[in-house]
Amino acid sequence: MLLQQIINGLTIGSVYALIALGYTMVYGILQLINFAHGEIYMIGAYMGIIAITFFIYIGLPDISIALTLVLTFLAAIIFTGAYGITLERVAYRPLRNAPRLSILISAIGMSIVLQNYVMLAQGARDKIFPHELKIGGELIIADAHITYTQVLIMALSVLMMSGLTWFIKKTKVGMAMRATAQDRRMAGLLGINTDRIIVITFLIGSILAGAAGVMISMYYGIVNFYMGYTAGIKAFTAAVLGGIGNIPGAMLGGILLGLLEALGAGYISSEYKDVFAFAVLVLVLIFKPTGLLGERISDKV
Amino acid sequence: MGGGGALLKIDNIHTSYGVIEALKGVSLKVKEGEIACLLGANGAGKSTTLLTICGVNKPTKGQITFFSRTINGLPPHEIVEEGISLVPEGRRVFPMLTVYENLRMGAFVRRDKMGIEEDLESIYKNFPILKERKNQMAGTLSGGEQQMLAIARALISRPRLLLLDEPSLGLAPIMVEKIFKIIKDINKSGATILLVEQNAALALEIADYGYVMETGKIAMEDKAEKLLKNKKIKEIYLGG
Ligand SMILES: Nc1ncnc2c1ncn2[C@@H]1O[C@H](COP(=O)(O)OP(=O)(O)OP(=O)(O)O)[C@@H](O)[C@H]1O
Ligand SMILES: [Mg+2]
Numbered sequence: 001m002l003l004q005q006i007i008n009g010l011t012i013g014s015v016y017a018l019i020a021l022g023y024t025m026v027y028g029i030l031q032l033i034n035f036a037h038g039e040i041y042m043i044g045a046y047m048g049i050i051a052i053t054f055f056i057y058i059g060l061p062d063i064s065i066a067l068t069l070v071l072t073f074l075a076a077i078i079f080t081g082a083y084g085i086t087l088e089r090v091a092y093r094p095l096r097n098a099p100r101l102s103i104l105i106s107a108i109g110m111s112i113v114l115q116n117y118v119m120l121a122q123g124a125r126d127k128i129f130p131h132e133l134k135i136g137g138e139l140i141i142a143d144a145h146i147t148y149t150q151v152l153i154m155a156l157s158v159l160m161m162s163g164l165t166w167f168i169k170k171t172k173v174g175m176a177m178r179a180t181a182q183d184r185r186m187a188g189l190l191g192i193n194t195d196r197i198i199v200i201t202f203l204i205g206s207i208l209a210g211a212a213g214v215m216i217s218m219y220y221g222i223v224n225f226y227m228g229y230t231a232g233i234k235a236f237t238a239a240v241l242g243g244i245g246n247i248p249g250a251m252l253g254g255i256l257l258g259l260l261e262a263l264g265a266g267y268i269s270s271e272y273k274d275v276f277a278f279a280v281l282v283l284v285l286i287f288k289p290t291g292l293l294g295e296r297i298s299d300k301v
Numbered sequence: 302m303g304g305g306g307a308l309l310k311i312d313n314i315h316t317s318y319g320v321i322e323a324l325k326g327v328s329l330k331v332k333e334g335e336i337a338c339l340l341g342a343n344g345a346g347k348s349t350t351l352l353t354i355c356g357v358n359k360p361t362k363g364q365i366t367f368f369s370r371t372i373n374g375l376p377p378h379e380i381v382e383e384g385i386s387l388v389p390e391g392r393r394v395f396p397m398l399t400v401y402e403n404l405r406m407g408a409f410v411r412r413d414k415m416g417i418e419e420d421l422e423s424i425y426k427n428f429p430i431l432k433e434r435k436n437q438m439a440g441t442l443s444g445g446e447q448q449m450l451a452i453a454r455a456l457i458s459r460p461r462l463l464l465l466d467e468p469s470l471g472l473a474p475i476m477v478e479k480i481f482k483i484i485k486d487i488n489k490s491g492a493t494i495l496l497v498e499q500n501a502a503l504a505l506e507i508a509d510y511g512y513v514m515e516t517g518k519i520a521m522e523d524k525a526e527k528l529l530k531n532k533k534i535k536e537i538y539l540g541g
Contacts, residue, residue, distance in 0.1 A: 179406050186393045191381035191410035
């Protein structure tokens with residue numbers, strides 16, 4: 001029972017972590033809470049199902065299931081990446097020097113626009129992940145069942161988070177992202193095109209959220225146009241828990257929140273599953289607003 | 302361009318912060334190879350002048366030419382590519398980047414990996430303390446060390462023109478002396494320098510030419526040695 005809950009928690013926690021990274025990276029550079037980020041994740045989930053439906057239609061899974069999955073993830077992240085970049089261009093860049101409240105309203109507005117757009121384009125009813133591509137099979141350790149889907153989600157998340165860590169730490173662009181987050185004007189004075197860095201930040205965050213969306217649609221097998229709202233708040237909670245603006249913090253916060261939720265659901269009540277996240281958010285904001293790994297006080301929004 | 306030509310030419314620029322006009326028609330020239338200094342009381346507009354050259358502040362009027370090319374209106378990152386580097390007021394090293402990473406960011410506009418490595422080595426030779434601290438967060442350095450890092454970070458882009466905003470501010474006399482010696486060496490190795498300083502005596506000592514700013518305008522200009530002897534300058538800036 002415990003092991004099972006831990007595995008479920010790690011699975012969902014990895015997804016929260018991937019989404020939380022987008023919140024935290026954008027916050028780190030712009031001190032902006034990108035409220036439309038949950039919608040990017042939701043669009044990723046839809047894109048996954050649309051892509052898979054198309055691939056089934058052309059008969060690709062009969063040739064190779066693995067290839068179908070790879071192409072599905074690729075299609076989803078290309079689209080969410082494009083949405084993320086467009087979002088930044090349309091909703092945030094024109095307001096770069098505007099008062100904080102205007103930007104916040106723009107963010108909330110974009111979130112509503114994207115939700116309604118998907119509802120109109122895809123219908124208000126739930127969409128089901130095509131059963132042809134459900135990965136069957138599971139590992140059994142002690143008395144815990146780990147489905148291959150869970151293994152895939154965890155493995156892919158670890159891969160993406162390690163890749164991101166390497167990118168931020170070691171590459172010139174990653175360094176420039178950190179420099180821009182610390183002192184945007186000075187970064188510009190060294191020749192860094194900070195607008196481009198901001199675009200790259202949105203792109204990376206949206207790619208991670210898009211992949212998370214596909215994972216969740218595989219895991220729960222169901223998507224809807226308002227799924228970005230709850231997931232968004234949970235991932236935001238994870239980012240705050242880890243210390244908003246802090247990249248390892250978002251990873252840690254996501255995993256911890258996932259564990260907490262799974263253990264709470266297993267030992268207390270699954271009815272209250274969603275309440276745990278909000279309780280954590282409130283408690284962290286009251287007792288340690290800087291989060292577990294954060295240093296800066298997040299008084300900006 | 303032959304020695305002695307104007308590398309940087311600022312022509313009648315006006316810059317405002319909202320309704321406050323901080324620069325009210327500033328004109329000055331920096332010749333290739335020289336050290337020019339810009340003196341003036343607090344709030345005269347010295348930093349604003351440098352920030353306007355760098356493209357952080359946009360002039361509402363006037364023209365800035367560098368190598369006979371108009372640069373006002375370009376964003377800061379493009380002006381850096383033209384060959385202008387700023388060591389800003391208050392150093393502004395990236396506190397959570399290591400010393401090495403700060404230097405690496407200074408070389409952001411360069412594409413020649415080998416050349417960057419060579420310049421890093423020579424910087425480490427000239428600033429041994431930076432080599433010693435290269436894997437340490439820049440925020441943990443002392444004020445003087447941070448100033449050295451800020452200068453080294455500007456130098457590693459190989460600027461044609463180096464702008465320095467009060468490099469001696471808040472440093473102990475011995476550190477000031479060291480920094481000024483470094484500035485002279487940088488100039489000897491070929492970079493043209495525009496130096497903003499409160500410490501007028503020291504600045505005029507190493508400069509070829511000087512400008513004095515008062516409330517957004519150039520009030521006086523002359524060869525540095527002449528300004529050093531000027532009665533008014535002596536009274537106001539050199540303490541009698
Ligand atoms: N960001 C800003 N917003 C509004 N006003 C500003 C800003 N920066 C400078 N000023 C004003 O512009 C004028 C010139 O300031 P500037 O910083 O250029 O002076 P300075 O000569 O560098 O002074 P100091 O020797 O104190 O550094 C001052 O009156 C200052 O108050
Ligand atoms: Mg100043």
